[in-house]
Amino acid sequence: MIERGSRLSEKWRRYPSDVLPMFVAEMDFALSEAIARTLHDAVDRSDTGYAWPKDLGRIFSRYAVEAFDWAVAPERVTTVVDVMTGIAETLRALTHPGDGVVVMPPVYPPFFEVITMTERAVVEVPLAFSDGYAIDWDALEGALRDGARAMLLCHPHNPVGRVFSREELERLASLAKRYDTLVISDEIHAPLVYAGNRHVPFLKVAEPLGIDAVGLMSASKGWNIAGLKCAQLIAGNERIARRFAALPHDVRDRIGHFGVLATIAAYEGSAQWMRDTLQALDGNRRLLGELLAEQLPHVGYRMPDATYLAWLDFRAYGLGDDPAKTLLKLGKVALARGIYFGRAGRGFARLNFATSPELVREGISRIASAIAASHR
Numbered sequence: 001m002i003e004r005g006s007r008l009s010e011k012w013r014r015y016p017s018d019v020l021p022m023f024v025a026e027m028d029f030a031l032s033e034a035i036a037r038t039l040h041d042a043v044d045r046s047d048t049g050y051a052w053p054k055d056l057g058r059i060f061s062r063y064a065v066e067a068f069d070w071a072v073a074p075e076r077v078t079t080v081v082d083v084m085t086g087i088a089e090t091l092r093a094l095t096h097p098g099d100g101v102v103v104m105p106p107v108y109p110p111f112f113e114v115i116t117m118t119e120r121a122v123v124e125v126p127l128a129f130s131d132g133y134a135i136d137w138d139a140l141e142g143a144l145r146d147g148a149r150a151m152l153l154c155h156p157h158n159p160v161g162r163v164f165s166r167e168e169l170e171r172l173a174s175l176a177k178r179y180d181t182l183v184i185s186d187e188i189h190a191p192l193v194y195a196g197n198r199h200v201p202f203l204k205v206a207e208p209l210g211i212d213a214v215g216l217m218s219a220s221k222g223w224n225i226a227g228l229k230c231a232q233l234i235a236g237n238e239r240i241a242r243r244f245a246a247l248p249h250d251v252r253d254r255i256g257h258f259g260v261l262a263t264i265a266a267y268e269g270s271a272q273w274m275r276d277t278l279q280a281l282d283g284n285r286r287l288l289g290e291l292l293a294e295q296l297p298h299v300g301y302r303m304p305d306a307t308y309l310a311w312l313d314f315r316a317y318g319l320g321d322d323p324a325k326t327l328l329k330l331g332k333v334a335l336a337r338g339i340y341f342g343r344a345g346r347g348f349a350r351l352n353f354a355t356s357p358e359l360v361r362e363g364i365s366r367i368a369s370a371i372a373a374s375h376r
Contacts, residue, residue, distance in 0.1 A: 105342025161304020
């Protein structure tokens, strides 16, 4: 753990010091020794120039085999500054202005922004919910039948924490083949999957079908290096690989040199740190469930299969469409606002539990006090 409030990142600077920040996807843990040593060594030798990502395809390929039993040809890996840039460049390269792009809300808010920014059209196919969240297959097929040309898959899903099964991915790939749909799979949370679940890269099931598909991965969320800017854009076939090879040089020039160095250290020397981190996060996701059951039994919470993000349903407490606003005002605790995740996020908020058990307890205590105050 880092000392509370000792960082100068957005998480700790956006709100006043009396607000407990549990909104943005940043962990409160110290870096892995391998990453910290790599960055310190670079500073010691004044190695702060432009990035040289040429070796990263080979290194990512080796990591993919070790982590996911997934064979990736190094030449199909393009290094980009971050996942959202990779999505934007993919939409520009492989779709046309005005094309419909499916998203499954509640979902990561920048999905909506990147589709609009690239002059494509958002097609919402909300996840179905009964005992948990699941793909609405009838609605998805309807959207593809009606002409949506691409789909953004969030896998593992942010914010609901689902790890889609191989059977679900195969069914999705079959639909994509039937309707000639491009699938772009954001797998930034792939390293953060808990025991009892297994991440299957979408390209692993898509490639045998010959469909157009693109995967995006990064060490940024798993190893807490989002500010260093480095992600991997993986082409699902040779045609797409050729298109990515023709991307403007500026796309590569934006990559952070420290991001490349830290990513290599994450993939090659930080496996034990990840195991330890997942153990700590597993304890926190279970603790969160216990605290909610004790203090806020009507908050809807399903332990996530992956990520360190809890998707909380506050609708039973009558806090309106934007409960995070009330919790910030009355409880001095900042959560991610559910309304940013699409219409399906009304009445919800997202909580980041990648911190100490003590701060998880403090966060729930503040939320409970805020809800009590809202009903006085």
